[in-house]
């Protein structure tokens with residue numbers, strides 16, 4: 001079915017490094033001019049000229065500009081086939097609780113566009129030389145060859161005798177000065193400014209930039225120029241503070257018993273009873289990242305406040321337990337009688353809040369010692385219910401005999417408006433005023449008590465409670481955990497950090513004291529699988545004596561002397577990329593799903609579902625040779641799309657094309673009701689559903705037990721997004737398979753060797769596959785039925801729209 005991709009041998013000219021030059025590049029050759037790869041079972045890349053071509057695209061105004069990216073897109077008629085799936089809204093998946101849409105990084109495509117603009121400017125500049133207009137002949141003579149043609153000149157107007165004489169004079173002047181202009185033009189055409197960038201087909205059909213040598217400048221040679229300064233936009237390790245430059249590195253193999261944390265006094269470590277209780281919950285040994293993070297967060301006998309901890313560790317490596325255990329321990333030990341809000345855990349989505357709550361509940365139970373201690377109370381705030389309901393769940397109101405307080409309350413109420421209140425915080429002052437207005441027994445005041453010790457919340461809802469919930473205060477908070485930190489810090493989320501941080505500064509005596517030490521203050525734990533190293537973002541957290549813990553990707557990380565990758569993938573993750581025809585992507589997906597490597601349905605099911613023709617849909621033999629995990633009887637698959645809209649349409653299309661898959665398929669989008677989402681996730685975890693089509697809503701953090709495959713139907717928008725998506729499988733030391741369907745136009749930057757792939761640390765390599773000729777032929781045969789399915793989908797969508805319009 002698929003054939004192994006064998007990269008071509010590169011010629012010396014392909015490897016030519018672009019000369020560093022401050023001069024802007026010349027126009028880019030459009031993709032349309034590139035050789036079109038044909039499909040066959042064993043992929044042989046298109047022929048390339050041994051030397052870089054000098055055929056440039058001229059951005060002639062009269063002709064109109066050619067967008068090399070657009071030029072490569074398939075014809076409109078073809079595009080219509082998949083347009084139903086691509087009419088997409090903004091990716092609003094994670095926009096709950098006031099979240100902002102993810103800002104996409106500037107990808108190489110965008111950079112190409114920028115280069116074009118620059119080139120245009122450059123060209124414009126070349127049409128004049130030192131302010132003197134240059135005609136075509138001259139330009140050709142000096143080798144620029146890229147002068148804007150003035151078409152109006154071609155229509156020769158009838159000239160009067162005076163004009164004729166004037167024109168003759170002009171010609172004479174031009175002739176006389178021609179050689180002078182030529183020399184001047186040559187002098188101005190330095191080798192740098194004459195350099196040109198071409199887009200060529202690189203290895204694997206990827207596009208790459210190639211410098212083309214400029215035409216020779218005869219005569220005046222340019223003055224020697226100082227070597228251009230190459231600026232690295234990223235801070236190097238030397239520019240970073242030492243805690244960031246020299247993190248605590250953990251080998252992925254360093255698993256240890258929970259009782260065996262080094263450097264801890266016995267009374268501060270975890271007792272064998274706790275370890276036994278952890279084992280009953282499935283935590284038999286501490287995972288690598290836990291062996292370092294847990295001891296760092298447990299109390300230690302030291303003279304100064306223990307510092308904050310940042311954790312960069314692969315998806316599924318057990319980061320949640322690494323913070324939940326020490327936080328729950330600290331709060332359980334020191335909180336025997338009074339419930340106060342002592343720990344805040346902030347996560348970006350409701351699903352993650354619920355998941356973290358489950359782990360904290362487990363830990364609270366374990367540290368309650370079978371009822372010997374008061375169990376720490378865990379609450380959530382995420383906007384799944386009304387604010388009022390959440391307020392009731394979080395804060396308790398009671399009347400207290402307090403004649404003095406009662407008097408001051410009456411006094412405040414007698415003053416005008418908010419005069420008696422803290423006017424710096426107007427919103428809060430208004431709440432206080434409203435509370436004062438509530439009638440109580442004589443000589444009584446209202447007192448508020450937190451109902452929870454640990455609050456797990458989304459940032460938006462947290463801000464709402466801080467601003468609107470009477471009695472909700474952070475005065476006793478001594479833990480702030482920010483999970484999925486790069487997302488929470490990189491986006492606005494109602495400027496949550498700006499609201500929360502000042503509330504953590506105020507300090508009542510002993511309010512933030514940590515147990516078993518005589519130290520007090522707020523400890524911060526910041527985590528992500530794609531941890532940001534951006535000091536500007538981290539600065540907002542006001543970190544104190546921070547330590548960064550990094551889980552190594554491979555055993556020899558750090559030993560090779562090379563700079564370790566920014567993000568590491570799970571060790572047992574296998575990655576495969578399949579080059580797909582954009583117009584037939586759903587067919588590729590269906591075929592992959594039904595293959596023996598994924599769902600394990602018969603390979604000719606596609607034929608049955610799509611066509612009456614039950615002939616084989618192509619040989620799988622070549623793919624079978626590739627070692628892949630054998631499909632379990634009940635493989636489960638998570639498919640990611642780029643938006644809610646695509647997820648909904650793709651689900652429906654798959655169901656139309658294959659009712660057998662439709663019966664085990666669920667859809668998860670942020671537009672769905674929360675209760676519905678919860679139900680779908682539960683059915684998927686229970687194995688009732690085996691295929692889940694989802695938007696990026698659950699790309700981060702979600703722990704789906706025994707998820708075997710992740711399929712990127714649409715390319716993720718960033719490296720971080722890829723790391724999180726594929727990290728839904730191969731978790732907790734299990735193996736997993738990630739598949740990515742890609743087209744050149746959307747993904748060449750991603751698979752190309754270079755900065756993008758260097759940022760990801762992986763044990764193996766990405767296997768690249770192309771479908772065989774036979775398979776492509778089979779797709780063509782079934783294309784009619786596929787188009788019918790699309791038509792049905794279109795009709796359904798139109799009907800739905802009509803109904804919505806009527807309502």
Ligand SMILES: Nc1ncnc2c1ncn2[C@@H]1O[C@H](COP(=O)(O)OP(=O)(O)OP(=O)(O)O)[C@@H](O)[C@H]1O
Nearest residue numbers: 283285286287315316317318319320529701703732
């Ligand atoms: N010590 C342990 N022993 C066994 N299983 C564990 C242990 N620690 C964590 N796990 C399990 O590993 C899985 C992944 O853990 P967790 O969700 O905390 O990963 P994560 O590092 O937070 O991943 P992500 O970055 O995707 O959020 C969970 O199912 C969890 O129960």
